[in-house]
Amino acid sequence: MRLYCCFDVLRSVQSYGQSMKVNVLFFGLTHDLTGFAQEQVELPEGENLDGLWRRYETRFPRLGTVADSLLVAVNQEIAHRSTPLHDGDEVAFLPPVSGGAGRDFFRITRDAISASDLANELRASEDGAVVIFEGVVRNHSHGRATLYLEYEAYEPMAIRKLEEIGREAKQKFPIDRLGMVHRLGRLEIGETSVAIVVTSAHRRAAFEACQYAIDRLKQVVPIWKREYFADGAVWAEGEGLKAVGTRQ
Secondary structure, three states, rough: HHHHHHHHHHHHHHHOOOEEEEEEEEHHHHHHHOOOEEEEEEEEOEEEHHHHHHHHHHHOOOHHHHHOOOEEEEEEEEOOOOOOOOOOOOOEOOOOOOOOOOOOEEEEEEOOOOOOHHHHHOOOOOEEEEEEEEEOOOEEEOOEEEEEEEEEEEEHHHHHHHHHHHHHHHHOOOOOOEEEEOEEEEEEEEEEEEEEHHHHEOOOHHHHHHHHHHHHHHHHEEEEEEEEEOEEEEEOOOOOOOOOOOOO
């Protein structure tokens, strides 16, 4: 009986912290930046795609310069950063395909947003208009000086809602491509919190689709903003504010 119990304990210890193996493929520029076309990596069980990416970004910092233009596929299907990984999965890092403009994108990020890079990712030779909207952190709100902002989101649902907005906009307006990116975490004054890029043959459709997209984002995407002031903090709720910080 004692030997059996000891064996059970040993088996429990061995099973704790199990790992999995994932095959990772690199194409185009990512191949150049890492120096190899593929490798098999061992990850903790339960790791997601974002965790895998951050491991590679730590190993190869220059990957961070192309992060916003990459697509990532898991088992040959485009996946989001929150996608969980499993033993035996195949992950591919995909730069934009040569010879054409990028596809629509809908992203949540914790990195700085470059709207110009996003526009270059989408524009194509048939476009006569590229409209860019940037939401920027300002230094005041409701007559008070803002120190900084923090954003949080229900990420899987937020991405799904961004995709829905994209489909709606393309049904309503004659546009070519649309991209939406929202940042989470702490943002300083002057930093971009959200960027929307719309390309089309004509400017009116691009302007109208861009306006529609940001209005709908504010209505239905589960992203929350907390504003920090010298005497406390508040969560922004639509056009009103609800105080939650401790006043000093």
